[in-house]
Amino acid sequence: MSERIVVVGAALVDDGRLLAARRSAPVELAGRWELPGGKVEPGETADAALVRELREELGVDAEADGRVPGEWPLKSPYVLQVWTARLRPGSAAPEPLEDHDELRWLRPGEIWDVNWLDQDVPAVRQTLAHLGAAEGLTSSGPGAEEVPGA
Numbered sequence: 001m002s003e004r005i006v007v008v009g010a011a012l013v014d015d016g017r018l019l020a021a022r023r024s025a026p027v028e029l030a031g032r033w034e035l036p037g038g039k040v041e042p043g044e045t046a047d048a049a050l051v052r053e054l055r056e057e058l059g060v061d062a063e064a065d066g067r068v069p070g071e072w073p074l075k076s077p078y079v080l081q082v083w084t085a086r087l088r089p090g091s092a093a094p095e096p097l098e099d100h101d102e103l104r105w106l107r108p109g110e111i112w113d114v115n116w117l118d119q120d121v122p123a124v125r126q127t128l129a130h131l132g133a134a135e136g137l138t139s140s141g142p143g144a145e146e147v148p149g150a
Ligand SMILES: Nc1nc2c([nH]c(=O)n2[C@H]2C[C@H](O)[C@@H](COP(=O)(O)OP(=O)(O)OP(=O)(O)O)O2)c(=O)[nH]1
Pocket: 007, 008, 009, 029, 034, 035, 036, 037, 038, 039, 040, 053, 074, 075, 078, 080, 099, 117, 119, 120
């Protein structure tokens, strides 16, 4: 059985901050934080799915920039791919319309303050490495000591 369904997660960046979303369902994921997004539908491209999911879940008009290299296994048959994204000019601010009950814009030093889904931790780490040069968004990882003033 080789069916594989891609879930796209958005690394939505604005003003040097990364958006994290707290899931409200299903019960086994509720309360944990993720990159907003969802399943790519048959015949849909990943970047189109990302734009659609961000509109449905957050009410924003966003565009995908490019894919973060890598792929992370979720509960079979799902795999997580991450795309960087940004709000288009004139977009509404994101709101937790569907699937989430809280949103946070995280500054670099705050990335590991939220309780990410376990399977998202390596994806977020890789995303930060990818974004680091372009956006100045870097942070060592969960459990790392924060260096005051660094
Ligand atoms: N969107 C998203 N889903 C994730 C992440 N990490 C993770 O394990 N998942 C899981 C949760 C779900 O089991 C699955 C994606 O489901 P979803 O509920 O976001 O997708 P969807 O909007 O297309 O769902 P639906 O139409 O079937 O309700 O992937 C993540 O960072 N972002």
